[in-house]
Amino acid sequence: MEAILGKGLEKRYGKVKALDGLDIRVEYGEIYGLIGPNGSGKSTFIKSLLGIVRLDRGELFALGRRAPSKALLKDIGYMPQEPALYYNLTVEENLRFFGKLYGVPRLEEVVEEVIGLLRLEEKRRELVESLSGGMQRRVSLGAALIHKPKLLLLDEPTVGIDPVLRAELWDYFRRATKEMGATILITTHYMDEARRCDRVGFILAGRMLAEGRPEELVRGVGAEGLEEAYVKYVKG
Amino acid sequence: MLALAIAWRVFKSLRNDRRTLALIVVAPVLVMLVFGFAFAGDLRGVRLIVVSNDPVVNAELLSQHLSKDMFEVVALQDPEAAREEVEEGRAWAAVIVPQGFSLKAREGRASVQIYVDRSNVLAADRISAEIARGFSSIARAFGFRPPVTQNVTYVYGGEAGFMDAFMPGVVSIAIFFLSTFLTLVSFVLERRSQTLYRLYASPATELDIVLGYSIAFSAIAALQVVEVFAVSIVLFDVKVRGNMLLAIAAGSLLAVSGVNLGLLLSGLARNEAQAPQLMPLVTLPSILLSGVFWPIEAIPELVRPLSYVVPPTYAIEAIRAIVIKGWGIAEVWPQLGALAFFALAFMLLGVVALKRRD
Numbered sequence A: 001m002e003a004i005l006g007k008g009l010e011k012r013y014g015k016v017k018a019l020d021g022l023d024i025r026v027e028y029g030e031i032y033g034l035i036g037p038n039g040s041g042k043s044t045f046i047k048s049l050l051g052i053v054r055l056d057r058g059e060l061f062a063l064g065r066r067a068p069s070k071a072l073l074k075d076i077g078y079m080p081q082e083p084a085l086y087y088n089l090t091v092e093e094n095l096r097f098f099g100k101l102y103g104v105p106r107l108e109e110v111v112e113e114v115i116g117l118l119r120l121e122e123k124r125r126e127l128v129e130s131l132s133g134g135m136q137r138r139v140s141l142g143a144a145l146i147h148k149p150k151l152l153l154l155d156e157p158t159v160g161i162d163p164v165l166r167a168e169l170w171d172y173f174r175r176a177t178k179e180m181g182a183t184i185l186i187t188t189h190y191m192d193e194a195r196r197c198d199r200v201g202f203i204l205a206g207r208m209l210a211e212g213r214p215e216e217l218v219r220g221v222g223a224e225g226l227e228e229a230y231v232k233y234v235k236g
Numbered sequence B: 001m002l003a004l005a006i007a008w009r010v011f012k013s014l015r016n017d018r019r020t021l022a023l024i025v026v027a028p029v030l031v032m033l034v035f036g037f038a039f040a041g042d043l044r045g046v047r048l049i050v051v052s053n054d055p056v057v058n059a060e061l062l063s064q065h066l067s068k069d070m071f072e073v074v075a076l077q078d079p080e081a082a083r084e085e086v087e088e089g090r091a092w093a094a095v096i097v098p099q100g101f102s103l104k105a106r107e108g109r110a111s112v113q114i115y116v117d118r119s120n121v122l123a124a125d126r127i128s129a130e131i132a133r134g135f136s137s138i139a140r141a142f143g144f145r146p147p148v149t150q151n152v153t154y155v156y157g158g159e160a161g162f163m164d165a166f167m168p169g170v171v172s173i174a175i176f177f178l179s180t181f182l183t184l185v186s187f188v189l190e191r192r193s194q195t196l197y198r199l200y201a202s203p204a205t206e207l208d209i210v211l212g213y214s215i216a217f218s219a220i221a222a223l224q225v226v227e228v229f230a231v232s233i234v235l236f237d238v239k240v241r242g243n244m245l246l247a248i249a250a251g252s253l254l255a256v257s258g259v260n261l262g263l264l265l266s267g268l269a270r271n272e273a274q275a276p277q278l279m280p281l282v283t284l285p286s287i288l289l290s291g292v293f294w295p296i297e298a299i300p301e302l303v304r305p306l307s308y309v310v311p312p313t314y315a316i317e318a319i320r321a322i323v324i325k326g327w328g329i330a331e332v333w334p335q336l337g338a339l340a341f342f343a344l345a346f347m348l349l350g351v352v353a354l355k356r357r358d
């Protein structure tokens, strides 16, 4: 059983084909990197899995159930590409609200944990609107992690986050999969991050070009490294 | 109950948003002042020409028997000149009292000539009525005989001022407008900050979202209803004959339907810019068709059925009955029921609208 399985996914926005027969397979307990140029359909795929947009065609399963479905959502954590937060609430209040939505038990303790993880101690009582962009992204990530979901969908989670915290977050992602058995799907444009994934998928124009372990993909096209492999796949 | 978490979140956000908070408190007073003074102000300083060749019933006597607030009486000599004043719009009305009027009046064969500019029907009718009242008053004082005297008994609203009659309409429109507008504007923020899509991705259902907003904004609107009634009573000196709490309940039910309509409109909008554009499409007809300015009976029969599908119609009927006639729940329950029905229907439609996805 796969954590995510999509077959022949199609999604149009008017004339634009955002997803054009996308196939994707994400296994339980792995970190999967979805890599592709701007406008290739990465965010659209994540949104269709969550039911934020409706697929035109295709079959999609997550955690062993047909997706999207409301029942699945309590087990999924989502960090949108752009922070979606309440700007008139403080950092704590945002985290608490999202915690309540997911019915998190012992919420205060969990909020403390997340604030610690994301180094938000000094900003906890500030309104989100007054935070820097990077700080807002941390809060947005915190809201995705608050209920310790089985499946994490992170849309460019480390953009605008400083290198020290970025390294710490990757340690956390690794721990989450190893110790808590979570599955993580990440989109990114950073090749060093792609290399750290268990498996990656190269997506272009709404189609999957190749899927596999980073070293397999590098070998497959006889490239030196992942970056070169990516360019080779994308250029066909 | 995720709806409660969402309602609580709305209140928390408001606490940190001083500007919206101020708007919530100040807007009802402002809207009441604008609507109140614009639509329901008493006529004042109306220029009235009096031409009299009668020694008793002259301009001075007439002005003593007429409302001093309403009229500014001007005496002229020439009936033709008086008529011209009215025709050229320099005076609203002219009264020509013929020679020997007071003698003939004792025998009951007197008549006066009155010219009224009726280009504004509402104003003209009030002016004619006041002149008639003035002559009745003179007739009683001097023992004139019919047909000069007249007897009218007001079944309802005998002691009511102009504003008393208008207040139910003004209050209802203010409540409906404010509740719809505030909810719509707040919900637009949820789209703009993308948090709506974040909610879609959470276990909260569309019903939780609509219900949460409805709870929060209905509570806010109920406070505004109290405020709006307070303004009517304190500033416009409206007298409430019936149960004040019942009138507030009727206003609150209208507010809830306004809140839910605001949510429905935000749900129908495809993007954040569209929502406010939908607002006048709904509020304007409601204002025109609900019987604020003219009775529903004066609305052409072809469009009259539409009057019964706008919520303020029922609130105006109920509040008018409670405030002026002193009716109770036994009489106004059908109107309250209709308002509750609208609130529920808008809420369910709002849920359906939010369920739509790109």
Ligand SMILES: Nc1ncnc2c1ncn2[C@@H]1O[C@H](COP(=O)(O)OP(=O)(O)OP(=O)(O)O)[C@@H](O)[C@H]1O
Residues within 6 Å of the ligand: A013, A016, A017, A018, A036, A037, A038, A039, A040, A041, A042, A043, A044, A045, A081, B358
């Ligand atoms: N709401 C929308 N309406 C119309 N077109 C859209 C909408 N959302 C996305 N698209 C289009 O769908 C295509 C895929 O967009 P998507 O956001 O999924 O790309 P992406 O891979 O996430 O890109 P990026 O790396 O820039 O985040 C693009 O051509 C985009 O213009």
Ligand SMILES: [Mg+2]
Residues within 6 Å of the ligand: A042, A043, A044, A081, A155
């Ligand atoms: Mg994207």
